[in-house]
Amino acid sequence: MATVTVLPDGVSVRSRDGECILAALYRSGYGYRIGCRRGGCGVCKVDLVDGAVEYTVTVAEQVLSPGERAGGTCLTCRAVPRGDVVIRLRDERLRRLFPFLIAASGSGESPEGKN
């Protein structure tokens, strides 16, 4: 279990062991603009602000270049948190897709946002 905090909304969800960030968000009732969910398109890219992630499957360098990766770009459909992480969406806000899932997952929302 790890805590995934999403900026700028200041929402925190819990990810399960081995679960990618995107899956943890959707399981917890949140979403944002994503693409193929299989690491091919790069639409789900965010900035990793704090913490570390690992990629348990191969990610194409043409989708996520070593330079991008080193600079903190993170492909949420493939990135599995290694401990607590903080990510920042690029020019968009998290969508509350399913309030009942948000409630059931025990996700936290900081009303004033974080950082």
Place this chain on the structure above:
Amino acid sequence: MGVMRLGYVHARVTDLAASRAHYGDTLGMRLVHEQDGTLYYKAWDEWDHHSVVLEEGGVGLVKLGYKVERSEDLDAIEQRAQRFGAITERMSKGDNVSVGDGVRIVLPSDHVVELYHDIELLGTDTGTLNPDPFPRHLVGVGVPRIDHALITTEDPALLERFFGDVLGFRASERVVTDLDGGDVLGSWMFCTNTPHDIAFIKGPNGKLHHFAYALTDWSEIKRAGILFAMDDVSVDVGPTQHGITRGETIYFFDPSGNRNEVFSGGYMTYPDFPSITWTADQLAKGIFYIGRELNDRFTSVLT
């Protein structure tokens, strides 16, 4: 004479094991050859050696192969391509496993197309003597054949002219910004009697939108969708129906994020088929007739 059909799609994948599960177990193609990190697949109702080639490393399209009726067609196409100003080169027997000599063309859209006449004949899984309607031991969806590919190009009008002038394709349907001299946003073109053997929409050069498998009917589309759920295939859209081509469809993604489609239905085309025009304001209905809404993935998710 000329181009007969889409013969093969050669794509890049990030993971061969996951690709085997998808193309072999879920879609039910047969692995016919494997060499140097590349998988060669054939669908059951196809007779040529392979129709899908998956190369490890990256994502997206390496090239499309179109089969011509006679070897002399290669010379004529090469000449027309050069006159058009495209970069061409001869390919030799063995450049592609089981494929003979041919002509390789870099399209105005930077995609690579290979024209060939000779390829090893393996035969369909039901054969040609008193055949059963389908093979007994199909796996998963059991796709019978590939059907078409949709690619993106910065200049759809130019690519449409190339496929028409050089390869002898005809437009079944076109999307234009407006009816009086508007820009072409997309074109669906055929060389067989199907609605499309290639299609392109405006977007970055060199990218793959999807490649498609033909299924027999709507109930097969629904059955494929159920198998996608069973196998946790990432589904993009569908089952639904296109306005353009009238085809029934599910868009989905392979384990590397390349978009695939299962497609059924559609009308017959002939050389005198009157091209259909869609205006851009009706594009959403043209693409997804029932929902009439383009999701944001349709134009942004490319490999």
